[in-house]
Amino acid sequence: MATPEFPARPADRRRAVLQEPPLSYRFTRADGVALAFYAGALMLLSLTPAALAVTALVPDPVTASYAVNFTFYLIAGILAFTAARAYVVRETRILATRPWLTLSVIPLAVIAMLVATMVLVLFTGPPQTAVNQEAAQGLLVSMSPWVIVPLFVVLAPFVEEYIFRHLLIGKLSRRWNLWVCCLLSLLLFSGIHVVQETEFSLAVLTPYLAMGAVLVGVYVWAGNNFMLSYAVHAAKNLLAVVITYAVPVELLQQ
Template sequence: MASPEIPARPGRPAVLSEPPLSYRFTRVDGAALAFYVGALLLLSLTPAALAVTAVIEDPVLASYAVNFTFYLIAGFLAVIAARAYVVRETRILLTRPWLTLGVIPLSVIAMLVATMVLVLITGPPQTSVNQAAAQDLMTSVSPWLIVPLFVVLAPFVEEYIFRHLLIGKLSRRWNIWVCALLSLMLFSAIHVVQEADFSLPVVAPYLAMGAVLVGVYIWAGNNFMLSYAVHAAKNLLAVLLTYAVPVELLQQ
């Protein structure tokens, strides 16, 4: 017996089918969102890594410990809040494995192309503070520590917040395209929040990445496990390239 179709909302094709779940905000959603925003603001405004150096002398490892702890707690709350969606949306993707496996690399390629186009429009590429910090971690810490943070935890938390909550759930109250724009703007903003001199070339890669993730999420009928897979694949590519390229070239 075929499973019922998800009702398609305006601008959201029901590409993948499965019985719908309630898209109401829950208390656990609120707790996860409050922790994410509160901890992010705290980490942005205070040098939390300096306090950790009292236990971990290496400042790079201290920074890693702070980031890993933040995403581990946020990820734990996100899994509790969205566990039913994780199971349902993963099951949907597994019903069409070849489609899923095809969409992921094509989406990563789309991100790279969109980034190049935006860079051509906005001017010479510039490395953001966030990207520079990530590269410092990746060139100083073992990949066995980097992959759980950059490929597993961070993408899941960000897709839960910026796609599942800000589009999937918020679109019950607001127009889905307004939610999509809000998701894109906030996703890009958190990655450049520490910039002293904001410029379009700095934010361009995050705008391109966010736009593709939003598009994939809506195209798949609000399936944030697919956007998570794309996000994780993009981060994995960045990690592999960072370890493959000599440090001297990265620093130039």
């Protein structure tokens, strides 16, 4: 009988994956292209009402806004996957060697986000809805989940975990102190979601600080596995989508 190419037992599979030659955590040209597009396009979209230009082709402003966001994250996602595909394959294989641990960490991390948010609220007061969050909720209540899920659950979390965890912690920590990179990741991740605020307050930042802190913790705990933090991020966004479609609009607006 021929020997299987990949060990059958989970422990053997994990050992085989971990014994493979480690991947280099140096910044590559592909990383630079992905990061430059993300930062440049995000700055452009923040400073100019790009959705207004799209309304020339798509009269409905909500559909135009979705088209702009989907196009941005689709291009950024393709660039991110191209740059990190080797890490995606390896890290997914590592998670697959311990499926029950992976599947238990994801909901626990989402719960940790909710608890962390409640704890921060005790110090900052009731959280305020950011402009970015209001725009996202506007899309959620106006469009079908069949088009919302690919954007909010698949594309956006992958791009953000690639940028804020894989690059800013995994690769940047080869040059800077790990905890400095973690703090930078947390602050930039939180700040990017409130960049359009005209009147900034800590209460607006609270949900993103809690979410970012848990994602950083999961990423570092998993040995810089951004596919696990991506799964947690996607699960959190999926929960928000499910709640939005399950709860009547009148209650959400109260």
